[in-house]
Amino acid sequence: LKSPYHGGHLEVIVGPMFSGKSEELIRRLTRAVIARQRVAVFKPALDSRYHATHVASHAGRQIGAVAVPGVSAIRDHLAGEGPLLSAPGERLPEVVGIDEAQFFGPDLAPLVLDLAEAGVRVILAGLDLDFRAEPFGCIPELLARAESVEKLTAICTVCGAPATRSQRLIGGMPARFDDPVVLVGAEEAYEARCRVHHEVRG
Template identity: 45%
Template sequence: MYNEDVFRRKNEVGGSIEVICGSMFSGKTEELIRRVKRARIAKVEVEIFSPAADIRYDKQAVVSHNANSIPSKSVSKAADILQLADHVQVIGIDEAQFFDDELPQVAQTLANKGVRIIIAGLDMDFKGRPFGTMPQLMAMADAVTKLHAVCMKCGGQAMYSYRLVPNESQILLGEKETYEARCRECYNLDGEI
């Protein structure tokens, strides 16, 4: 049965959660930057957040492996996003796997208020296991985009982040000296799946 009030409210709210996931070097941050820049072209109020723990590039910018960047705010915990983003229409969140367990609720709260949330993060850790809150975020997302890298062993489609250095910690910040993208077959030659 058609309800005009429900129809009007749905069109006014317009909030959503989009998740961009994949392995290291798959272009997740690049895609996040692209979507945020498109929102800015449309003159939409945008804010980008990254975890304070990720100190690889710049504390005041999200930077892709291709050196594209966009200004961002570094936050210690997901709840900080609620306080810093009450005036925006689009929120970008990079490296979501490093945020605390509150991120899914923060994303849901903001989306329910009509904010478009664009989240990028690793879907699996170096052992091929679901990483952080990414499984929850993917399950509650309106849309999920899974990106693939190029396997550094065979050139095939890569979906795993293979760790090149001996370290069992789930979180180890690094770049090409620490990780390489691998397809399933090449990962299984040396990996742990």
Template identity: 55%
Template sequence: RRVRRAKIARQKVQVFKSSLDTRYDEAKVVSHSGAKVEAISVDHPEEIIAKIDDDTQVVAIDEAQFFSEKIVDVIEFLADRGIRVIVAGLDLDFRGEPFGPMPALLARAEKVDKLTAICMVCGEEATRTQRIIDGKPASYYDPVVMIGAQEKYEARCRRHHIVPDKPNIIQRERK
């Protein structure tokens, strides 16, 4: 939405995404609703700086959770030079734990809009992402990064978010 508004305001916008995000299109950011925006796919955050045009006023970065912690420095660099930076990403991984650089980005953000979805089980507000493998919730010990779309992930509320094998706080303190 913010990218669309910036374009309507005739601001020069460049959109970037992680090369790990190949769900729908390698050259576009595609929302679950099907909306498409041209994007530049990059492997490493530093590539964003090299690929920005001189007249760019707004940089949007999608799926920021897939980037290394270097994305924080890149975004700070751009913002310090007067470029408006819009970042989208999941704050929690499928285990319900902070995801990649997102905590650091959230802490530095001047404005945060935490969006929610609808729980696929009960219809309540969903703040979690449930990974499904072969029709069952994924184990806590599965790899954190595993790119997928609706067939592998579902929105869930806290009550219906299930993570088999997740150690509880008492188990963690014993180790």
């Protein structure tokens, strides 16, 4: 388990939906827990509340996590101001994991770089591309600044080839390029697709 890096660093795990990003994040974090390191895990909250939850993979593995409304809540939590912190004033964790990192804003990069500078091993998992196959939010900068990047693939639901993209379907049809990210009342689904079978309507 000895890290090849001296001190803190940033590891990023990316790929499309169903590529096993959460599985890989949980695998790395579980090994750190077995090594008796202090581990803190965060993910974005869908609402504006801080709460105890877990990061789960599609295959069912999970690890305890804190859902946070934004990056400043992660900072507060690590500074001992979070309502869920067991012992206020505790030292920084040795390992910080963040799932669904693409949903955080541009302030995620400065936070994780501060943590790495302070000696923390930071492991992020998130989508590298959105449903249009465009780079997703804060992820490109994090990929550039990471010491380690792992790109995972899923299996294309059409042909079985390695899938690098997330197909968004609305009412069974490929989504349009400018369809809003949140569609009220529409039946939506996502599938892993390869470059050939990924479709975006104009």
